[in-house]
Amino acid sequence: MFGLSALFLARFQFAFTVGFHIVFPAFSIGLAAYLAVLEGLWLKTGRSAYLDLFKYWLKIFSVVFAMGVVSGLVMSYEFGTNWSQFSQKAGPILGPMLAYEVMTAFFLEAGFLGVMMFGLNRVGKGLHFGATCMVSIGTLISMTWILASNSWMQTPQGYIIDEATGRFLPGNWWQIIFNPSFPFRLVHMGLAAFLSVAFIVAGVAGWHLLKARREGRQASEQVRLMFSMAMWMAAIVAPVQFLAGDTQGLNTLEYQPAKIAAMEGDWDSEGRAPEILFGIPDMENETTHYKVQIPLLGSLILTHSLDGKVPGLKDYPKDLRPYSPLLFFSFRIMIALGSLMVLVGLWSLFLRWKGSLYSNAMLHRVALWMSPAGFIALLCGWITTEVGRQPYTVYGLLKTSDSVSQIALPSMATSMVAFVIVYFVVFAGGITILLRSFAEEPHSGEEGPSEHEPQMSAGTTQVSHHPHNAGLAE
Numbered sequence: 001m002f003g004l005s006a007l008f009l010a011r012f013q014f015a016f017t018v019g020f021h022i023v024f025p026a027f028s029i030g031l032a033a034y035l036a037v038l039e040g041l042w043l044k045t046g047r048s049a050y051l052d053l054f055k056y057w058l059k060i061f062s063v064v065f066a067m068g069v070v071s072g073l074v075m076s077y078e079f080g081t082n083w084s085q086f087s088q089k090a091g092p093i094l095g096p097m098l099a100y101e102v103m104t105a106f107f108l109e110a111g112f113l114g115v116m117m118f119g120l121n122r123v124g125k126g127l128h129f130g131a132t133c134m135v136s137i138g139t140l141i142s143m144t145w146i147l148a149s150n151s152w153m154q155t156p157q158g159y160i161i162d163e164a165t166g167r168f169l170p171g172n173w174w175q176i177i178f179n180p181s182f183p184f185r186l187v188h189m190g191l192a193a194f195l196s197v198a199f200i201v202a203g204v205a206g207w208h209l210l211k212a213r214r215e216g217r218q219a220s221e222q223v224r225l226m227f228s229m230a231m232w233m234a235a236i237v238a239p240v241q242f243l244a245g246d247t248q249g250l251n252t253l254e255y256q257p258a259k260i261a262a263m264e265g266d267w268d269s270e271g272r273a274p275e276i277l278f279g280i281p282d283m284e285n286e287t288t289h290y291k292v293q294i295p296l297l298g299s300l301i302l303t304h305s306l307d308g309k310v311p312g313l314k315d316y317p318k319d320l321r322p323y324s325p326l327l328f329f330s331f332r333i334m335i336a337l338g339s340l341m342v343l344v345g346l347w348s349l350f351l352r353w354k355g356s357l358y359s360n361a362m363l364h365r366v367a368l369w370m371s372p373a374g375f376i377a378l379l380c381g382w383i384t385t386e387v388g389r390q391p392y393t394v395y396g397l398l399k400t401s402d403s404v405s406q407i408a409l410p411s412m413a414t415s416m417v418a419f420v421i422v423y424f425v426v427f428a429g430g431i432t433i434l435l436r437s438f439a440e441e442p443h444s445g446e447e448g449p450s451e452h453e454p455q456m457s458a459g460t461t462q463v464s465h466h467p468h469n470a471g472l473a474e
Contacts, residue, residue, distance in 0.1 A: 196374025203371020
């Protein structure tokens with residue numbers, strides 16, 4: 001069928017579903033933390049603007065959280081229908097870790113979500129703030145378990161292979177959970193979630209600041225406050241994210257050098273290597289065309305030494321090389337957007353010092369344009385991480401071609417078409433609701449979900465809906 005295989009469609013289907021899904025858990029992680037900060041500041045200062053912003057973003061959180069649940073649900077079934085061989089062989093290790101997520105994060109979020117959503121006027125202030133904090137902590141714990149699982153697939157250790165069945169059995173749970181790449185990826189992903197939400201908040205505030213300017217009035221205190229908070233986050237977290245990314249790069253160079261070579265478009269290993277800013281990697285001819293490069297910078301960035309040796313793709317057999325063109329461009333888009341976020345943060349500090357943070361229309365326009373930048377960078381980072389692991393699902397041990405189910409191509413194609421149609425219809429509606437919510441300006445006396453009849457049970461359950469959920473796709 002059009003030259004496609006069932007393996008390709010299985011990978012594409014997982015990439016498609018995770019690509020939709022990953023945005024909403026990251027949104028939930030960052031927004032839950034933001035809500036906890038807003039409520040805490042309201043309780044500490046008594047400033048009503050913090051409460052208004054809490055109620056405003058709580059309504060948005062309810063939509064984002066629900067979309068994360070819906071988008072994550074289907075992936076649990078894909079493990080059984082499309083990736084049964086992977087589930088059978090890696091299940092003894094990944095299954096318990098996902099169960100630990102359920103027993104810790106899942107029950108924590110489900111238990112306190114209803115109180116957070118609808119209990120502001122029904123329980124004491126302290127109890128409600130505690131519920132908000134528990135939901136935020138639950139999202140972070142969930143992210144921790146999911147990233148521990150995915151990181152083990154990137155840098156496996158602590159396992160025993162059953163010679164009779166080829167299954168991975170746990171040998172040392174401490175080594176499995178705290179595998180070599182896990183701490184670096186956890187920090188990098190957490191900061192990405194916070195930064196992505198900061199730019200969404202900044203974009204919404206920027207929109208309302210520009211609207212107030214056009215209407216010849218001053219923006220509300222709530223709008224100015226959330227713009228200020230978002231710019232503080234950008235100014236502080238964006239530079240830290242670059243440092244976190246650098247440490248993860250060093251870790252990747254040590255444990256997955258082929259991924260680094262593909263990301264950089266390097267074919268020959270060499271010391272004193274240049275940094276290729278732009279080019280077009282050619283897998284067939286084993287070269288990168290139209291290179292624009294800076295001498296020595298590649299070694300300096302990757303090894304922190306001008307004489308450091310950088311790996312090349314020719315060091316590896318052709319069938320074990322990640323697909324360089326996709327990694328090359330996804331990595332550079334992520335870096336470019338991250339650099340722009342740093343610049344916006346520094347620019348905001350300068351304007352804050354000049355006293356024109358709320359009057360500079362250009363900054364507000366840039367904040368609006370940059371509002372999706374964090375999530376785009378996050379998606380590019382996920383692509384870089386997962387495509388760079390190929391052709392393996394468990395790096396160096398289990399190939400993707402040996403992980404797929406024995407499923408017919410027509411069945412896979414039918415489910416793929418159904419997923420595309422349903423996802424675009426459902427998520428187009430959800431995103432439309434979010435955009436309409438963003439278009440409403442927060443104001444004094446803002447109403448939250450607690451002022452209305454509840455639309456979901458306090459015991460609403462949540463399927464694991466956090467990023468890097470096994471990442472089989474590419």
